[in-house]
Amino acid sequence: MEYEVVIGLEVHAELSTDSKIFCSCTTEFGGDPNTHCCPVCLGLPGVLPVINEKVIELAVKAALALNCEIAEYSKFDRKNYFYPDLPKAYQISQYDLPLAQNGYIEIEVDGKKKKIGITRVHIEEDAGKLVHAELGGYSLVDYNRTGVPLIEIVSEPDIRSPEEARNYLDKLKSILQYSEVSDCKMQEGSLRCDANISLRPKGSKEFGVKTELKNMNSFRAVQKALEAEVKRQKKILERGERVVQETLRWDEARGVTVPMRSKEEAHDYRYFPEPDLPPVVISKEYVERIKSTLPEMPQERKERYMKDYNLPEYDAGVLTDSKAIADFFEACVEKYHDPKTVSNWVMGELLAALKTKDAEIDDIPLTPSHLVEMLELMDKGTISGKIAKTVFKEMIETGKRPEQVVKEKGLVQITDEGKISEIIEKVIKENPKSVEDFKNGKEKAIGFLVGQVMRATKGKANPQIVNKLLREKLQ
Amino acid sequence: MELYELTIHELLDLIKKRETTPSEITESVLKRVGQVEDRVKAFVTITEEEARERAKHIDEDVNNEGNIKSLMGIPMALKDNMCTKGIRTTCSSKILYNFKPPYNATVVEKLNDAGTVLIGKTNLDEFAMGSSTENSAFHTTRNPWDLKRVPGGSSGGSAAAVAADEVIFALGSDTGGSIRQPASLCGVVGMKPTYGFVSRYGLIAFASSLDQIGPFTKDVTDCAIVMNAICGHDPMDSTSANVDVPDFTKSLVADVKGMKIGVPKEYFIEGIQPEVKDAVMKAAELFEEMGANVEDISLPHTDYGLSVYYIIAPAEASSNLARYDGIQYGFRAEEYDDLIDLYKKTRSEGFGPEVKRRIMLGTYALSSGYYDAYYLKAQKVRTLVKQDFDNAFEKCDIIICPTSPTTAFEIGAKTDDPLAMYLSDVFTIPVNLAGIPGISIPCGFSNGLPIGLQIIGKPFDEATIIKAAYTFEQATDYHKQKPNL
Secondary structure, X not given: OOEEEEEEEEEEEEOOOOEOOOOOOEOOOOOOOOOOOOXXXXXXXXXXXXXXXXXXXXXXXXXXXXXOEEOOEEOOEEEEOOOOOOOOOEEEEOOOOOOEEEEEEEEXXXXXXXEEEEXXXXXXXXXXXXXXXXXXXXXXXXXXXOOOEEEEEXXXXXXXXXXXXXXXXXXXXXXXXXXXXXXXXXXXXXXXXXXXXEEEEOOOOOOOOOEEEEEEOOHHHHHHHHHHHHHXXXXXXXXXXXXXXXEEEEEOOOOEEEEOOHHHHOOOOOOEEXXXXXXXXXXXXXXXXXXXXXXXXXXXXXXXXXXXXXXXXXXXXXXXXXXXXXXHHHHHHHHOOOHHHHHXXXXXXXXXXXXXXXXXXXXXXXXXXXXXXXXXXXXXXXXXXXXXXXXXXXXXXXXXXXXXXXXXXXXXXXXXXXXXXXXXXXXXXXXXXXXHHHHXXXXXXXXXXXXXXXXXXXXXXXXXXXXXXXXXXXX | OOHHHOOHHHHHHXXXXXXXXXXXXXXXXXXXXXXXXXHHOOEEEEOHHHHHHHHHHHHHHHHHHOOOOOOOOOEEEEEOOEOEOOEOOOOOOHHHOOOOOXXXXXXXXXXXXXXXXXEEEEOOOHHHOOOOOOOOOOOOOOEOOEOOEOOOOOOHHHHHHHHOOOOOXXXXXXXXXXXXXXXXXXXXXXXXXXXXXXXXXXXXXXXXXXXXXXXXXXXXXXXHHHHHHHEOOOOOOOOOOOOOOOOHHHHOOOOOOOOEEEEEHHHOOOOOOHHHHHHHHHHHHHHHHOOOEEXXXXXXXXXXXXXXXXXXXXXXXXXXXXXXXXXXXXXXXXXXXXXXXXXXXXXXXXXXXXXXXXXXXXXXXXXXXXXXXXXXXXHHHHHHHHHHHHHHHHHOOEEEEEOOOOOOOEOOOOOOOHHHHHHOXXXXXXXXHHOOOEEEEEEEEEXXXXXXXXXXXXXXXXXXXXXHHHHXXXXXXXXXXXXXX
């Protein structure tokens, strides 16, 4: 039998506020354990939460970017459970009246557009972090992250394959970054994802029994975990057995999904309205005001790049995938006349370098003006395209201006015809065989001779001039 | 006459006239504590040295500034569920036996600013759950009028300390009557302000939607003075109301002419002590004689108050008290096998039986499958109880009734019967459910034990309550009686 995969995703994204959700402690990542804390986020006896208005603003912004309807009236609830990283023994979240509902994200599947529904977006606080002693026997708690604001984004079960799930996550991340509500750094835990997945016979309208997958630390892991779970469920169904509804943990090392102990999931959270916080009442005017601050979204930007810069769809797509990259590109284009050249450098050298370094563009010292100045040196003939690649690498490492790199490394292009002629003479003398070959009509041989001249000048000779002079001398 | 016997306004007059100093007052109060505390047992912690230091400091302020702040040099006590920086704050629970908060509650800051001197932290029923202080993990406070009897609760320590002249005033907290009932049983003035009028920041939560801090004083004038100091909006408490605080001392006018006073028939139930009923009826007559219009009213949902309260308060408490898990602070069981065992043993050993009973009640009421039948329903009935008052206040300015159905009962009399104990708060609980203000003032005696009159008002209309209470006080001398200690 052929099965259809049904997936829904729950994503937690950290909001980019300076201070925590209910107190004025910093949200900065890292820091020595328990240094970003106060009585409020430590949940000490007697303290009370006060909502950070920036949290509401960013959450509304995110929800609007996800095409959601903003609730005029929503409220906070307590989700009660015991765990040492949760100092109040309840998490302040939103239960039956979330901030926003009924949105969607548009993704592309096999070249066609598809809408994935967003069930709800709600606000909640993050918990702390448990650090288990390596030798066992005890654990330590770090409350720095406690009270960092999160939004939870729950999708409809509209996703039909692990690839689509990946696609959805990429798009979601891009939208959140574009609207500047979250930096979405998965390695810092500012974006986390759980998945619900079930299988059903193709054509069936009813849902199969679902399982919940947790502990995926990257988008790739989400995709792999879902792929593994599709296989596992398929096997069960093909044996004529039933899938058990349960929560599974993704074991990255072994590449399998493992059931969590029932103790870990048998929770009755005893939700009830948070009596320490008033309801969240949001006016239409407020929503309109936030809407007007929403920046251009990736899809719009992509279309604009194709139209205004005459870029191929592929280029426009790659460049606008990440807001930071698109911003970098645009800053270059403002100062440089040829968008396609900029696009080639950004998509080629820049993205490759970021991938190798596993870095974001903010992490490296290269600025748009570096790239523009370098392109101008090429246009002036000061450096060749080949030299430019060396310069580019150096700029990424050190942040030095291109002219300085050229000077320090002696990379100025040799355009002096007399000087080049001298070297050509020498090369001709040393390679009689190639000269002979060329004269006998072997066009390829000239390439070798050009290469020898370039080698002798350590790549600094202007290749066009070398080519021109060589031909003159050999004719 | 000893200084410790005086009221805030009397002492402030003496300080202003330079006839005494904060240090002399503090010494007098500490002397009194030395004489009676081992019999009354009002305190959990006495901050004798800090008090002397502080008083000396204020002596200088008085000399230097000349400007006398509203409570300058006045010795007072705080119920031990209000956080005091660096001073043990226990909630009279083993689980917080060693907890020293790193911060001050907002009311503590306000009192400090007003110039008070902290004498100590007073005993309470563990986590403010109870009506007698018998649920304290440390000891039972005695009623200064009869040491064999309870002072009421949960703020019994604060009420007894004021009644025994161990402090000039004290703060308590009132979730279902915990200020008014002990004030009634100890013969002092105790006010629960409108919910949201006094900041709860730093008050260790019992039931967040009901808890409210208020004063115990020796007379209504002092009540108005302390209310001026503690009321007002606090950005640290999102449930704190952003309303103007009137000068309550302006309401100290003996005049109830034309005031409309309602007497709810549901508050004179069977089981009420006849002397209590008589005293309240006499009070009503007195008001009438003084020119008020007294009429019978009905608060039809009064019967449900107790049931609603014993769903909502434990539900909130079960969540509020979940943080006492032995991880960050307070008591932790000595031996345990794993995390779950650590939780179980810490909480089993750290909490007393009444607290456990309420945590279980609340956990049950919030459980999946029971939430709608209990918590949600209780919230709906709470609205009906509140509407009763809204309707009543369309016809009258204040409501008068007994504070407690009985005078002080003997220690141990109700400890085996929680339901009988819960009935002690039957007249005070509806006021918390409605979030409105109420006061208890002395209105008579029965066999040498004080009787309290409760005056209930409209939200944020403490001024009218104070005016009525002051008028009654001016016409009587119950508040001037002192226990024989």
